[in-house]
Amino acid sequence: MPWTREQMAERAAKELQEGFYINLGIGIPTLVANYIPPGMRIVLHSENGMLGIGPFPTENEVDPDLINAGKQTVTELPYSSYFDSATSFAMIRGGHIDLAILGAMQVSQDGDIANWMVPGKMIKGMGGAMDLVAGAKRVLVLMEHTAKNEAKLVKKCTLPLTGEKVVNKIITDLAEFEFRDDGLTLTALAPGVTESGVRQRTEAHYRITAGIS
Amino acid sequence: MSKTYRSAGDALAGLLRDGMTIAAGGFGLCGIPEHCIAAIQSSGVTGLTLVSNNAGVDGFGLGRLMEKGQIRKMVSSYVGENKLFAELFLAGKLEVEFTPQGTLAERMRAGGAGIAGFYTRTGVGTLAEQGKEVREFDGHKYLLERGITCDLAIVKAWKGDEEGNLIYRKTARNFNPLAAMCGKITVAEVEQLLPIGKIDPDAVGTPGIFVHRIFQGDHFEKRIEQRTIRKVA
Numbered sequence: 421m422p423w424t425r426e427q428m429a430e431r432a433a434k435e436l437q438e439g440f441y442i443n444l445g446i447g448i449p450t451l452v453a454n455y456i457p458p459g460m461r462i463v464l465h466s467e468n469g470m471l472g473i474g475p476f477p478t479e480n481e482v483d484p485d486l487i488n489a490g491k492q493t494v495t496e497l498p499y500s501s502y503f504d505s506a507t508s509f510a511m512i513r514g515g516h517i518d519l520a521i522l523g524a525m526q527v528s529q530d531g532d533i534a535n536w537m538v539p540g541k542m543i544k545g546m547g548g549a550m551d552l553v554a555g556a557k558r559v560l561v562l563m564e565h566t567a568k569n570e571a572k573l574v575k576k577c578t579l580p581l582t583g584e585k586v587v588n589k590i591i592t593d594l595a596e597f598e599f600r601d602d603g604l605t606l607t608a609l610a611p612g613v614t615e616s617g618v619r620q621r622t623e624a625h626y627r628i629t630a631g632i633s
Numbered sequence: 634m635s636k637t638y639r640s641a642g643d644a645l646a647g648l649l650r651d652g653m654t655i656a657a658g659g660f661g662l663c664g665i666p667e668h669c670i671a672a673i674q675s676s677g678v679t680g681l682t683l684v685s686n687n688a689g690v691d692g693f694g695l696g697r698l699m700e701k702g703q704i705r706k707m708v709s710s711y712v713g714e715n716k717l718f719a720e721l722f723l724a725g726k727l728e729v730e731f732t733p734q735g736t737l738a739e740r741m742r743a744g745g746a747g748i749a750g751f752y753t754r755t756g757v758g759t760l761a762e763q764g765k766e767v768r769e770f771d772g773h774k775y776l777l778e779r780g781i782t783c784d785l786a787i788v789k790a791w792k793g794d795e796e797g798n799l800i801y802r803k804t805a806r807n808f809n810p811l812a813a814m815c816g817k818i819t820v821a822e823v824e825q826l827l828p829i830g831k832i833d834p835d836a837v838g839t840p841g842i843f844v845h846r847i848f849q850g851d852h853f854e855k856r857i858e859q860r861t862i863r864k865v866a
Binding site (some may be wrong): 466467468472479482484486488490491492504505506512513532545546547548549554580581582584585618621 | 661662663664686709710711712713714719722723729731733734735736737738739741742753754755756757758759760761791801802803804805806807808809810811838855856857858859860861862863865
Protein backbone atom coordinates (compact mmCIF):
# COMPACT_ATOMS: atom_id res chain seq x y z
CA MET A 421 0.00 0.00 0.00
CA PRO A 422 1.54 3.32 -1.01
CA TRP A 423 1.50 6.08 1.57
CA THR A 424 -1.44 8.48 1.40
CA ARG A 425 -0.89 12.24 1.23
CA GLU A 426 -1.57 12.40 4.96
CA GLN A 427 0.92 9.61 5.70
CA MET A 428 3.56 11.38 3.59
CA ALA A 429 2.96 14.55 5.60
CA GLU A 430 3.14 12.58 8.86
CA ARG A 431 6.50 11.11 7.83
CA ALA A 432 7.77 14.54 6.83
CA ALA A 433 6.86 15.80 10.31
CA LYS A 434 9.52 13.42 11.73
CA GLU A 435 12.10 15.84 10.29
CA LEU A 436 10.94 18.55 12.67
CA GLN A 437 13.03 19.48 15.69
CA GLU A 438 12.30 21.64 18.70
CA GLY A 439 12.65 25.33 17.85
CA PHE A 440 12.67 24.93 14.05
CA TYR A 441 11.56 27.77 11.80
CA ILE A 442 9.98 26.13 8.76
CA ASN A 443 8.40 27.08 5.45
CA LEU A 444 5.71 24.85 3.95
CA GLY A 445 4.84 24.96 0.25
CA ILE A 446 1.40 24.62 -1.27
CA GLY A 447 -0.20 21.14 -1.58
CA ILE A 448 0.94 18.11 0.43
CA PRO A 449 3.59 20.17 2.33
CA THR A 450 0.80 22.29 3.87
CA LEU A 451 -0.55 19.12 5.53
CA VAL A 452 2.67 18.75 7.56
CA ALA A 453 1.38 21.46 9.92
CA ASN A 454 -1.28 18.97 11.09
CA TYR A 455 1.40 16.54 12.33
CA ILE A 456 3.64 18.81 14.41
CA PRO A 457 4.21 16.80 17.62
CA PRO A 458 2.22 18.25 20.54
CA GLY A 459 4.40 20.42 22.76
CA MET A 460 7.11 20.93 20.15
CA ARG A 461 7.84 24.61 19.43
CA ILE A 462 7.76 25.05 15.64
CA VAL A 463 7.34 28.45 13.99
CA LEU A 464 5.79 28.55 10.52
CA HIS A 465 7.19 31.15 8.11
CA SER A 466 5.10 32.68 5.34
CA GLU A 467 7.17 34.39 2.67
CA ASN A 468 4.72 37.26 2.21
CA GLY A 469 5.91 38.54 5.58
CA MET A 470 4.87 36.59 8.67
CA LEU A 471 6.35 34.29 11.29
CA GLY A 472 3.95 32.26 13.42
CA ILE A 473 1.07 31.39 11.08
CA GLY A 474 -2.06 30.55 13.06
CA PRO A 475 -5.06 28.41 12.02
CA PHE A 476 -7.55 29.47 9.37
CA PRO A 477 -9.96 32.10 10.74
CA THR A 478 -13.55 31.64 11.77
CA GLU A 479 -16.07 33.64 9.73
CA ASN A 480 -15.80 36.51 12.23
CA GLU A 481 -12.00 36.53 12.30
CA VAL A 482 -11.47 36.90 8.52
CA ASP A 483 -9.08 39.79 7.85
CA PRO A 484 -8.10 40.76 4.28
CA ASP A 485 -4.82 42.15 5.65
CA LEU A 486 -3.83 38.75 7.02
CA ILE A 487 -3.04 36.04 4.45
CA ASN A 488 -0.44 33.34 3.87
CA ALA A 489 1.77 32.87 0.81
CA GLY A 490 -0.99 30.82 -0.81
CA LYS A 491 -3.19 33.93 -0.45
CA GLN A 492 -5.47 32.12 2.02
CA THR A 493 -6.84 33.98 5.02
CA VAL A 494 -5.06 32.97 8.26
CA THR A 495 -4.84 34.14 11.88
CA GLU A 496 -1.99 35.26 14.13
CA LEU A 497 -0.59 33.65 17.28
CA PRO A 498 0.67 35.32 20.47
CA TYR A 499 4.28 35.04 19.20
CA SER A 500 3.63 36.07 15.56
CA SER A 501 5.53 38.84 13.84
CA TYR A 502 5.14 40.75 10.56
CA PHE A 503 7.81 42.19 8.27
CA ASP A 504 8.39 43.34 4.72
CA SER A 505 9.26 41.06 1.79
CA ALA A 506 12.98 41.92 1.79
CA THR A 507 13.26 40.98 5.48
CA SER A 508 11.21 37.85 4.82
CA PHE A 509 13.61 36.72 2.12
CA ALA A 510 16.60 37.70 4.23
CA MET A 511 15.35 34.97 6.57
CA ILE A 512 15.26 32.55 3.63
CA ARG A 513 18.38 33.59 1.74
CA GLY A 514 20.39 34.20 4.89
CA GLY A 515 20.01 30.57 5.97
CA HIS A 516 17.74 31.31 8.95
CA ILE A 517 14.96 28.94 7.85
CA ASP A 518 15.78 25.48 9.21
CA LEU A 519 13.63 23.48 6.83
CA ALA A 520 11.69 24.12 3.62
CA ILE A 521 9.18 21.47 2.53
CA LEU A 522 7.92 21.75 -1.02
CA GLY A 523 6.53 19.84 -3.96
CA ALA A 524 8.32 19.09 -7.22
CA MET A 525 7.70 18.04 -10.80
CA GLN A 526 11.15 16.43 -11.08
CA VAL A 527 14.14 15.78 -8.83
CA SER A 528 17.44 14.54 -10.24
CA GLN A 529 19.92 12.10 -8.73
CA ASP A 530 22.23 15.07 -8.11
CA GLY A 531 19.62 16.88 -6.02
CA ASP A 532 18.49 19.31 -8.72
CA ILE A 533 14.82 20.27 -8.49
CA ALA A 534 12.34 21.47 -11.14
CA ASN A 535 9.00 22.74 -9.89
CA TRP A 536 8.09 26.03 -11.57
CA MET A 537 7.71 25.78 -15.29
CA VAL A 538 6.68 23.47 -18.11
CA PRO A 539 7.85 24.78 -21.52
CA GLY A 540 4.94 25.37 -23.88
CA LYS A 541 2.45 25.90 -21.06
CA MET A 542 1.47 29.21 -19.50
CA ILE A 543 4.34 30.27 -17.27
CA LYS A 544 3.19 31.58 -13.92
CA GLY A 545 6.57 32.31 -12.44
CA MET A 546 8.83 30.91 -9.75
CA GLY A 547 7.45 32.97 -6.86
CA GLY A 548 9.73 32.36 -3.89
CA ALA A 549 10.71 28.79 -4.80
CA MET A 550 14.19 29.61 -6.16
CA ASP A 551 14.98 31.58 -3.01
CA LEU A 552 13.72 28.81 -0.74
CA VAL A 553 15.68 25.96 -2.32
CA ALA A 554 18.85 28.06 -2.51
CA GLY A 555 18.61 29.49 0.99
CA ALA A 556 16.92 27.11 3.44
CA LYS A 557 19.26 25.03 5.61
CA ARG A 558 17.48 21.83 4.58
CA VAL A 559 15.15 21.12 1.66
CA LEU A 560 12.62 18.28 1.82
CA VAL A 561 10.56 17.38 -1.26
CA LEU A 562 7.15 15.70 -0.99
CA MET A 563 5.84 14.40 -4.31
CA GLU A 564 4.06 11.54 -6.03
CA HIS A 565 6.62 9.01 -7.19
CA THR A 566 5.43 9.18 -10.81
CA ALA A 567 3.26 11.46 -12.95
CA LYS A 568 1.19 9.74 -15.66
CA ASN A 569 3.48 6.71 -15.22
CA GLU A 570 6.57 8.83 -15.95
CA ALA A 571 9.36 8.77 -13.38
CA LYS A 572 9.76 12.05 -11.49
CA LEU A 573 12.98 10.95 -9.82
CA VAL A 574 15.26 11.22 -12.84
CA LYS A 575 18.91 11.11 -13.89
CA LYS A 576 18.78 14.69 -15.11
CA CYS A 577 15.81 17.07 -15.00
CA THR A 578 14.31 17.77 -18.42
CA LEU A 579 12.22 20.65 -17.06
CA PRO A 580 13.78 24.05 -16.26
CA LEU A 581 15.44 23.97 -12.84
CA THR A 582 14.38 25.76 -9.70
CA GLY A 583 17.71 25.00 -8.04
CA GLU A 584 20.89 23.01 -8.56
CA LYS A 585 22.08 20.37 -6.03
CA VAL A 586 19.79 21.69 -3.31
CA VAL A 587 17.49 18.81 -2.24
CA ASN A 588 18.36 16.92 0.96
CA LYS A 589 15.50 14.43 1.21
CA ILE A 590 12.51 13.15 -0.80
CA ILE A 591 9.36 11.47 0.43
CA THR A 592 7.10 9.99 -2.26
CA ASP A 593 4.01 7.82 -1.93
CA LEU A 594 6.27 4.76 -2.42
CA ALA A 595 9.55 5.45 -0.65
CA GLU A 596 11.96 7.80 1.09
CA PHE A 597 15.32 8.88 -0.25
CA GLU A 598 18.15 10.92 1.19
CA PHE A 599 21.00 12.70 -0.55
CA ARG A 600 24.14 11.52 1.23
CA ASP A 601 27.81 12.19 0.57
CA ASP A 602 27.96 9.11 -1.65
CA GLY A 603 24.75 9.97 -3.51
CA LEU A 604 21.02 9.39 -3.59
CA THR A 605 20.03 6.65 -1.15
CA LEU A 606 16.80 4.74 -0.66
CA THR A 607 16.10 4.76 3.09
CA ALA A 608 12.53 3.46 3.50
CA LEU A 609 9.73 1.76 1.59
CA ALA A 610 5.98 2.16 2.04
CA PRO A 611 4.29 -0.97 3.44
CA GLY A 612 3.93 -3.67 0.78
CA VAL A 613 6.05 -1.74 -1.73
CA THR A 614 9.11 -3.62 -2.97
CA GLU A 615 12.49 -2.27 -3.93
CA SER A 616 12.07 -3.71 -7.43
CA GLY A 617 8.71 -1.94 -7.69
CA VAL A 618 10.39 1.34 -6.80
CA ARG A 619 13.25 0.68 -9.21
CA GLN A 620 10.81 0.17 -12.10
CA ARG A 621 9.31 3.59 -11.41
CA THR A 622 12.58 5.43 -10.85
CA GLU A 623 14.95 6.65 -13.53
CA ALA A 624 17.57 8.03 -11.13
CA HIS A 625 20.44 5.88 -9.97
CA TYR A 626 20.30 5.29 -6.22
CA ARG A 627 21.95 3.24 -3.48
CA ILE A 628 20.06 1.23 -0.89
CA THR A 629 20.44 1.41 2.87
CA ALA A 630 21.20 -1.96 4.45
CA GLY A 631 18.10 -3.82 5.63
CA ILE A 632 15.79 -2.74 2.83
CA SER A 633 14.59 -5.23 0.31
CA MET B 634 4.97 72.42 0.62
CA SER B 635 2.20 70.10 1.70
CA LYS B 636 2.42 66.41 0.89
CA THR B 637 -1.27 65.81 1.37
CA TYR B 638 -3.72 65.44 -1.51
CA ARG B 639 -7.45 64.84 -1.66
CA SER B 640 -7.65 61.82 -3.94
CA ALA B 641 -5.65 59.45 -6.12
CA GLY B 642 -6.35 61.53 -9.23
CA ASP B 643 -5.22 64.64 -7.39
CA ALA B 644 -2.06 62.99 -6.05
CA LEU B 645 -1.06 61.51 -9.41
CA ALA B 646 -1.77 64.70 -11.41
CA GLY B 647 1.25 65.69 -13.48
CA LEU B 648 3.17 62.50 -12.65
CA LEU B 649 1.89 60.05 -15.27
CA ARG B 650 3.31 59.69 -18.75
CA ASP B 651 3.41 57.00 -21.42
CA GLY B 652 6.27 54.50 -21.20
CA MET B 653 7.12 55.16 -17.57
CA THR B 654 8.21 52.59 -14.98
CA ILE B 655 6.00 52.17 -11.90
CA ALA B 656 6.68 50.10 -8.77
CA ALA B 657 3.57 48.89 -6.94
CA GLY B 658 3.32 47.42 -3.45
CA GLY B 659 1.14 44.44 -2.57
CA PHE B 660 1.21 40.65 -2.47
CA GLY B 661 -1.61 39.12 -4.46
CA LEU B 662 -4.46 41.52 -3.72
CA CYS B 663 -3.29 42.12 -0.14
CA GLY B 664 -2.02 45.63 0.51
CA ILE B 665 -2.32 46.85 -3.08
CA PRO B 666 -2.70 50.59 -3.80
CA GLU B 667 -6.16 50.09 -5.27
CA HIS B 668 -7.05 53.78 -5.59
CA CYS B 669 -3.84 54.69 -7.43
CA ILE B 670 -4.35 51.74 -9.80
CA ALA B 671 -7.89 52.90 -10.56
CA ALA B 672 -6.65 56.44 -11.22
CA ILE B 673 -3.90 55.18 -13.54
CA GLN B 674 -6.54 53.21 -15.42
CA SER B 675 -8.71 56.33 -15.78
CA SER B 676 -5.76 58.42 -16.96
CA GLY B 677 -5.33 56.15 -20.01
CA VAL B 678 -1.53 56.32 -19.76
CA THR B 679 0.03 53.46 -21.72
CA GLY B 680 3.24 51.53 -22.48
CA LEU B 681 3.90 51.09 -18.77
CA THR B 682 6.47 48.85 -17.11
CA LEU B 683 5.10 47.64 -13.78
CA VAL B 684 7.44 46.31 -11.10
CA SER B 685 5.14 44.30 -8.85
CA ASN B 686 5.33 40.84 -7.30
CA ASN B 687 1.98 39.88 -8.87
CA ALA B 688 -0.29 41.15 -11.63
CA GLY B 689 -3.68 41.28 -9.91
CA VAL B 690 -6.73 39.34 -11.05
CA ASP B 691 -9.22 39.90 -13.86
CA GLY B 692 -11.00 43.18 -13.13
CA PHE B 693 -9.14 44.08 -9.94
CA GLY B 694 -5.68 45.24 -8.93
CA LEU B 695 -3.18 45.53 -11.76
CA GLY B 696 -5.53 43.37 -13.85
CA ARG B 697 -7.44 46.61 -14.43
CA LEU B 698 -4.49 48.09 -16.31
CA MET B 699 -4.53 45.17 -18.75
CA GLU B 700 -8.11 45.72 -19.89
CA LYS B 701 -7.00 48.44 -22.30
CA GLY B 702 -3.47 47.17 -22.74
CA GLN B 703 -1.82 49.89 -20.64
CA ILE B 704 1.01 47.61 -19.47
CA ARG B 705 3.83 46.79 -21.85
CA LYS B 706 6.00 44.86 -19.41
CA MET B 707 5.75 43.27 -15.96
CA VAL B 708 8.68 42.59 -13.63
CA SER B 709 7.18 39.99 -11.31
CA SER B 710 7.74 36.68 -9.53
CA TYR B 711 4.30 35.12 -9.94
CA VAL B 712 1.42 36.05 -12.24
CA GLY B 713 -0.82 33.01 -12.25
CA GLU B 714 -4.19 34.43 -11.21
CA ASN B 715 -5.22 36.34 -14.30
CA LYS B 716 -6.83 35.00 -17.52
CA LEU B 717 -6.49 38.27 -19.42
CA PHE B 718 -2.83 38.35 -18.46
CA ALA B 719 -2.36 34.86 -19.93
CA GLU B 720 -4.07 35.86 -23.18
CA LEU B 721 -1.96 38.99 -23.61
CA PHE B 722 1.22 37.12 -22.67
CA LEU B 723 0.59 34.24 -25.08
CA ALA B 724 -0.33 36.72 -27.85
CA GLY B 725 3.03 38.44 -27.35
CA LYS B 726 1.37 41.72 -26.28
CA LEU B 727 2.81 41.67 -22.78
CA GLU B 728 6.44 41.12 -21.86
CA VAL B 729 7.32 39.53 -18.51
CA GLU B 730 10.64 39.59 -16.71
CA PHE B 731 10.34 36.79 -14.16
CA THR B 732 12.37 37.55 -11.06
CA PRO B 733 12.55 35.30 -7.99
CA GLN B 734 10.47 36.85 -5.21
CA GLY B 735 13.32 37.47 -2.78
CA THR B 736 15.50 38.81 -5.58
CA LEU B 737 12.71 41.19 -6.61
CA ALA B 738 12.27 42.48 -3.06
CA GLU B 739 16.01 42.96 -2.63
CA ARG B 740 16.37 44.61 -6.06
CA MET B 741 13.75 47.19 -5.04
CA ARG B 742 15.33 47.74 -1.64
CA ALA B 743 18.80 47.99 -3.19
CA GLY B 744 17.67 50.46 -5.87
CA GLY B 745 16.11 52.64 -3.21
CA ALA B 746 19.25 52.41 -1.09
CA GLY B 747 21.64 53.45 -3.86
CA ILE B 748 23.06 49.95 -4.24
CA ALA B 749 23.65 49.20 -7.94
CA GLY B 750 23.73 45.43 -7.55
CA PHE B 751 24.24 42.51 -5.20
CA TYR B 752 25.21 38.85 -5.41
CA THR B 753 22.78 36.08 -4.46
CA ARG B 754 22.75 32.30 -4.67
CA THR B 755 19.08 32.33 -5.68
CA GLY B 756 18.65 31.17 -9.28
CA VAL B 757 22.12 29.70 -9.81
CA GLY B 758 21.94 27.02 -12.52
CA THR B 759 18.43 28.09 -13.60
CA LEU B 760 16.93 30.27 -16.33
CA ALA B 761 17.27 33.18 -13.88
CA GLU B 762 21.03 32.96 -14.45
CA GLN B 763 20.81 33.87 -18.14
CA GLY B 764 22.70 37.01 -19.07
CA LYS B 765 24.00 37.58 -15.54
CA GLU B 766 27.49 37.59 -14.12
CA VAL B 767 28.23 34.47 -12.05
CA ARG B 768 30.89 34.87 -9.41
CA GLU B 769 32.23 32.50 -6.81
CA PHE B 770 32.50 33.52 -3.16
CA ASP B 771 33.65 31.11 -0.43
CA GLY B 772 33.23 28.11 -2.71
CA HIS B 773 29.67 28.93 -3.82
CA LYS B 774 28.33 30.45 -7.03
CA TYR B 775 26.37 33.70 -6.85
CA LEU B 776 24.46 35.74 -9.46
CA LEU B 777 24.82 39.48 -9.86
CA GLU B 778 21.38 41.10 -9.61
CA ARG B 779 20.79 44.79 -10.29
CA GLY B 780 18.98 47.27 -8.06
CA ILE B 781 15.75 48.70 -9.43
CA THR B 782 14.63 52.32 -9.38
CA CYS B 783 11.33 53.46 -10.86
CA ASP B 784 9.94 56.75 -12.13
CA LEU B 785 7.02 56.37 -9.76
CA ALA B 786 6.05 54.13 -6.84
CA ILE B 787 2.49 53.59 -5.63
CA VAL B 788 2.03 52.10 -2.17
CA LYS B 789 -0.70 51.39 0.34
CA ALA B 790 -0.48 51.68 4.13
CA TRP B 791 -2.90 51.50 7.04
CA LYS B 792 -2.18 54.87 8.62
CA GLY B 793 -0.16 57.82 7.51
CA ASP B 794 0.47 61.35 8.70
CA GLU B 795 0.90 64.67 6.91
CA GLU B 796 4.67 64.21 6.95
CA GLY B 797 4.25 60.96 4.92
CA ASN B 798 5.18 58.59 7.73
CA LEU B 799 3.45 55.25 7.12
CA ILE B 800 2.26 52.47 9.41
CA TYR B 801 1.43 49.11 7.89
CA ARG B 802 -0.94 46.47 9.14
CA LYS B 803 -0.18 42.70 9.31
CA THR B 804 0.73 41.02 6.00
CA ALA B 805 -0.47 44.04 3.99
CA ARG B 806 3.05 45.41 4.53
CA ASN B 807 4.79 42.99 2.08
CA PHE B 808 6.39 44.88 -0.84
CA ASN B 809 5.06 48.32 0.10
CA PRO B 810 8.08 49.62 2.08
CA LEU B 811 10.41 48.45 -0.72
CA ALA B 812 8.32 49.99 -3.49
CA ALA B 813 8.25 53.23 -1.49
CA MET B 814 12.05 53.25 -1.39
CA CYS B 815 12.65 52.60 -5.10
CA GLY B 816 10.39 55.31 -6.52
CA LYS B 817 11.85 58.63 -7.63
CA ILE B 818 8.40 59.94 -6.66
CA THR B 819 6.31 57.88 -4.23
CA VAL B 820 2.56 58.27 -3.80
CA ALA B 821 1.01 56.63 -0.73
CA GLU B 822 -2.65 55.88 -0.12
CA VAL B 823 -3.78 55.25 3.44
CA GLU B 824 -6.93 54.20 5.26
CA GLN B 825 -6.44 56.95 7.85
CA LEU B 826 -4.55 60.16 7.20
CA LEU B 827 -3.68 61.74 10.53
CA PRO B 828 -2.33 65.13 11.58
CA ILE B 829 1.31 65.48 12.63
CA GLY B 830 1.79 64.12 16.12
CA LYS B 831 -0.89 61.46 15.92
CA ILE B 832 1.43 58.64 14.85
CA ASP B 833 3.78 56.87 17.26
CA PRO B 834 7.26 57.49 15.78
CA ASP B 835 8.33 54.05 17.02
CA ALA B 836 5.62 52.38 14.93
CA VAL B 837 6.56 53.98 11.60
CA GLY B 838 7.24 51.36 8.90
CA THR B 839 8.18 53.78 6.13
CA PRO B 840 9.64 57.13 7.18
CA GLY B 841 8.19 60.16 5.41
CA ILE B 842 11.42 60.87 3.52
CA PHE B 843 10.41 58.13 1.07
CA VAL B 844 6.88 59.49 0.57
CA HIS B 845 6.25 62.56 -1.57
CA ARG B 846 2.48 62.61 -1.84
CA ILE B 847 -0.17 61.06 0.41
CA PHE B 848 -3.95 60.84 0.43
CA GLN B 849 -6.68 59.03 2.30
CA GLY B 850 -8.68 56.55 0.21
CA ASP B 851 -12.43 56.90 0.70
CA HIS B 852 -13.29 53.22 0.57
CA PHE B 853 -10.97 50.23 0.33
CA GLU B 854 -12.45 47.17 -1.30
CA LYS B 855 -9.63 44.87 0.00
CA ARG B 856 -10.72 41.89 -2.04
CA ILE B 857 -9.75 38.43 -0.70
CA GLU B 858 -8.37 35.84 -3.15
CA GLN B 859 -8.68 32.67 -1.08
CA ARG B 860 -11.23 33.09 1.67
CA THR B 861 -10.42 30.06 3.84
CA ILE B 862 -12.48 29.42 6.96
CA ARG B 863 -11.94 27.08 9.90
CA LYS B 864 -14.90 24.99 10.94
CA VAL B 865 -15.78 25.64 14.55
CA ALA B 866 -16.60 22.43 16.42
